[in-house]
Amino acid sequence: MEKQAISNQTLKRLPIYLNYLKALPQDSAVNISATTIAEGLRLNEVQVRKDLASVSSGGRPRVGYAKGHLIHDLERFLGYDDATSAILVGAGNLGKALLSYHGFAQRGLNIVAAFDERVCEEGIEIDGKQVLPMAKLEEMLARMKILIGIITVPDYAAQQVCDRLVAGGVRAIWNFAPTHLTVPEKVLLQNESMVSSLAVLSKRLSEQLDQEEE
Amino acid sequence: MEKQAISNQTLKRLPIYLNYLKALPQDSAVNISATTIAEGLRLNEVQVRKDLASVSSGGRPRVGYAKGHLIHDLERFLGYDDATSAILVGAGNLGKALLSYHGFAQRGLNIVAAFDERVCEEGIEIDGKQVLPMAKLEEMLARMKILIGIITVPDYAAQQVCDRLVAGGVRAIWNFAPTHLTVPEKVLLQNESMVSSLAVLSKRLSEQLDQEEE
DNA sequence: TTAATATCGATACAATAATACCGATATTGA
DNA sequence: TCAATATCGGTATTATTGTATCGATATTAA
Numbered sequence: 364m365e366k367q368a369i370s371n372q373t374l375k376r377l378p379i380y381l382n383y384l385k386a387l388p389q390d391s392a393v394n395i396s397a398t399t400i401a402e403g404l405r406l407n408e409v410q411v412r413k414d415l416a417s418v419s420s421g422g423r424p425r426v427g428y429a430k431g432h433l434i435h436d437l438e439r440f441l442g443y444d445d446a447t448s449a450i451l452v453g454a455g456n457l458g459k460a461l462l463s464y465h466g467f468a469q470r471g472l473n474i475v476a477a478f479d480e481r482v483c484e485e486g487i488e489i490d491g492k493q494v495l496p497m498a499k500l501e502e503m504l505a506r507m508k509i510l511i512g513i514i515t516v517p518d519y520a521a522q523q524v525c526d527r528l529v530a531g532g533v534r535a536i537w538n539f540a541p542t543h544l545t546v547p548e549k550v551l552l553q554n555e556s557m558v559s560s561l562a563v564l565s566k567r568l569s570e571q572l573d574q575e576e577e
Numbered sequence: 578m579e580k581q582a583i584s585n586q587t588l589k590r591l592p593i594y595l596n597y598l599k600a601l602p603q604d605s606a607v608n609i610s611a612t613t614i615a616e617g618l619r620l621n622e623v624q625v626r627k628d629l630a631s632v633s634s635g636g637r638p639r640v641g642y643a644k645g646h647l648i649h650d651l652e653r654f655l656g657y658d659d660a661t662s663a664i665l666v667g668a669g670n671l672g673k674a675l676l677s678y679h680g681f682a683q684r685g686l687n688i689v690a691a692f693d694e695r696v697c698e699e700g701i702e703i704d705g706k707q708v709l710p711m712a713k714l715e716e717m718l719a720r721m722k723i724l725i726g727i728i729t730v731p732d733y734a735a736q737q738v739c740d741r742l743v744a745g746g747v748r749a750i751w752n753f754a755p756t757h758l759t760v761p762e763k764v765l766l767q768n769e770s771m772v773s774s775l776a777v778l779s780k781r782l783s784e785q786l787d788q789e790e791e
Numbered sequence: 792t793t794a795a796t797a798t799c800g801a802t803a804c805a806a807t808a809a810t811a812c813c814g815a816t817a818t819t820g821a
Numbered sequence: 822t823c824a825a826t827a828t829c830g831g832t833a834t835t836a837t838t839g840t841a842t843c844g845a846t847a848t849t850a851a
Binding site: 626 | 799
């Protein structure tokens with residue numbers, strides 16, 4: 364029954380379409396065309412159509428897509444209606460930022476609790492979320508069905524934390540530490556490398572500046 | 578003289594190679610092969626060789642690359658030795674996290690100052706960096722040659738901040754707000770969309786879980 | 792000295808992703 | 822009613838990215 368798996372690139376664009384649609388004024392038209400979306404987001408219109416085709420089938424020639432339906436289909440496809448539980452390890456600045464970002468909850472990610480080496484036995488609260496000492500990690504993993512582990516510890520601690528999460532049954536790791544992690548095959552690993560992004564940004568910028576000098 | 582522009586994908590991997598090489602133990606061999614790197618990072622060895630070929634030319638059959646040279650070539654290529662000035666707007670949790678991440682300085686990004694609506698006239702300091710009120714943004718942009726603007730404000734404020742940065746002469750925008758920004762053609766825009774990453778992670782995870790049920 | 796082998800770099804091939812093109816169709820307005 | 826047109830969705834083409842293969846070469850060890 365394998366439905367054709369969606370490409371990573373398309374998947375990354377879907378939340379962007381969703382944001383765009385949701386940000387449209389309340390009183391805008393009921394229908395919207397791929398052409399309009401593409402213009403708004405500076406994308407190719409065929410790409411938009413193809414992307415949307417993989418989550419919805421409501422497009423009508425000359426009319427476009429029903430905005431409401433499209434939003435619904437996107438949210439549904441992206442799993443925004445049923446939340447996945449996650450825990451976060453490393454309540455430093457970045458960890459705190461992720462903990463207090465309310466957008467995740469709206470997008471199907473429920474960060475149940477955080478863990479940090481530096482907090483006391485009873486734990487503390489950040490933005491209404493419990494931050495517990497590392498010693499309690501295994502207990503929490505055993506008690507709740509946590510599927511996703513978010514790693515925001517310094518790089519030297521990341522692999523060890525990762526191993527503990529995996530041992531506790533986590534099925535996916537979202538790694539913000541700037542280091543490579545090793546996980547068993549059945550565990551999904553997603554690296555969020557700002558350092559990689561920076562490399563792209565600064566290289567492209569310097570290319571552009573060089574070009575101007577010529 | 579157009580030297581073949583490097584691909585985005587390769588560019589993203591270069592800092593990863595660099596991290597890997599730098600994390601090797603001091604007493605490890607002087608030379609390292611693409612094969613070894615590929616194994617360590619779970620990449621294809623041909624890909625590693627091709628990537629490295631675009632920044633270095635020191636590979637020797639049966640020997641590999643001289644670690645020191647390779648590190649040097651990577652750093653040089655990535656521009657880690659001459660810093661680019663940046664300012665950051667939005668000193669919330671995420672902004673603070675980026676401000677206090679020392680890795681950027683080592684990677685050629687010099688965050689000169691930050692700006693935030695909520696700070697007083699004289700500003701405050703975070704991790705040794707000045708955070709000034711928004712009113713002083715234009716003055717700073719005029720005074721220093723700031724090339725990169727980092728946006729970590731809430732989405733509703735992002736476009737306006739972006740426009741002020743562009744008007745002030747910034748040449749590249751690194752956008753962490755989960756919204757689409759419009760910039761003039763000559764300005765580089767790089768979106769850091771955690772929401773996109775989350776979409777990939779959670780979709781792949783649910784695919785995997787579904788598969789197990791069959 | 793010579794055979795075996797690890798590794799490089801180049802070229803060829805395959806997979807993925809983006810874009811162009813085109814016929815079909817719903818709407819608008821003559 | 823019918824022509825003009827915007828838009829869809831499918832197919833074809835092109836571009837980008839990743840992987841396999843192979844000859845050349847440096848090192849090791851017989």
